[in-house]
Amino acid sequence: MSESTGLRARKKERTRDAIGDAAVSLFLEHGFDRVSVNDIAAAADISKPTLFRYFPTKEDLVLHRFADHQGEAARVVRDRGSGIKPVTALHQHFRAGLDRHDPVTGLNDHPEVVAFHRLVFTTPSLAGRLTQYQLEDEEALADALGEGVQARLRAAQVLAVQRVLARTNWQRIADGRAAHDVHPEAVADADLAFSQLR
Numbered sequence: 001m002s003e004s005t006g007l008r009a010r011k012k013e014r015t016r017d018a019i020g021d022a023a024v025s026l027f028l029e030h031g032f033d034r035v036s037v038n039d040i041a042a043a044a045d046i047s048k049p050t051l052f053r054y055f056p057t058k059e060d061l062v063l064h065r066f067a068d069h070q071g072e073a074a075r076v077v078r079d080r081g082s083g084i085k086p087v088t089a090l091h092q093h094f095r096a097g098l099d100r101h102d103p104v105t106g107l108n109d110h111p112e113v114v115a116f117h118r119l120v121f122t123t124p125s126l127a128g129r130l131t132q133y134q135l136e137d138e139e140a141l142a143d144a145l146g147e148g149v150q151a152r153l154r155a156a157q158v159l160a161v162q163r164v165l166a167r168t169n170w171q172r173i174a175d176g177r178a179a180h181d182v183h184p185e186a187v188a189d190a191d192l193a194f195s196q197l198r
Contacts, residue, residue, distance in 0.1 A: 012054075015046075016054045016064070018044055019040070019046065019055065019061070020055070020061060020065070022043040022044040023035070023040045023044075023055075023061035023062065024061070024062060024065070024116065025043075026039060026040060027062060028116065031119075032062070032119060037051060037052075037058055057129070058125075059128075059129035060129070062116075062119065062120065062126055063120070063129055063130060063133060065116070066104075066130070070133065070136070071137060071140045072104075073090060073093075073141045073144075073158065073159065073162070074137070074141045074144040077141065085198075086144075086154075087197050087198055088198075090158055090194070091190065091194035091197075094165070094190055094194070095187065095190055095191075098183060098186050098187055099183075103117075104166065105165070105166050106166035106167060106169030106170035106173065107166075107169040107170075107173070107179050107183060108173070108179055109173045109177075109178055109179040114170070117170050117174070118174060134159060134163065137159060138152075138155045139155075141155035141158065141159065142154075142155035157197060158197060161193045161194065161197060164193070165186070168186075169182060169186050169189075172185070172186075
């Protein structure tokens with residue numbers, strides 16, 4: 001990659017981040033349905049067509065934050081060490097996320113993270129789009145697990161478990177508890193859930 005190509009890619013990424021950050025700030029302040037794409041374009045100081053080059057839908061302006069985790073379960077399975085079973089690798093990965101208070105596990109009490117999750121979970125169009133992301137993850141994980149209906153069933157079970165665990169953790173945090181205090185319960189829940197998957 002040439003230096004100018006790398007510079008161009010970094011500039012595009014910075015622009016994308018700035019647009020996404022402006023959108024999420026507006027959504028958190030006013031609500032998803034009360035903010036127009038024109039409002040976001042104005043806040044980011046870009047045109048509406050430019051915005052749509054970076055984000056095809058209004059929902060993607062919020063859910064791009066999940067993009068870093070897109071296909072993560074499949075990567076964990078593909079990259080696991082020799083002799084480690086897929087469910088064991090996924091369990092270890094989820095537990096490590098709990099220890100880091102990774103927002104994707106629901107165990108993060110930063111006020112902006114809690115507000116962001118509330119926005120996603122209580123806005124029907126965002127929840128619907130998130131379901132599409134989850135279905136794509138399920139397909140990728142099934143491919144990493146093998147072929148046939150058994151791989152698809154296992155992928156659906158694993159991702160359902162992770163979703164329920166994360167939502168339970170988030171609800172505890174949303175109810176006013178600190179992530180540090182919830183951590184032991186979250187770990188126990190994850191251990192129980194993954195042992196049932198095995």
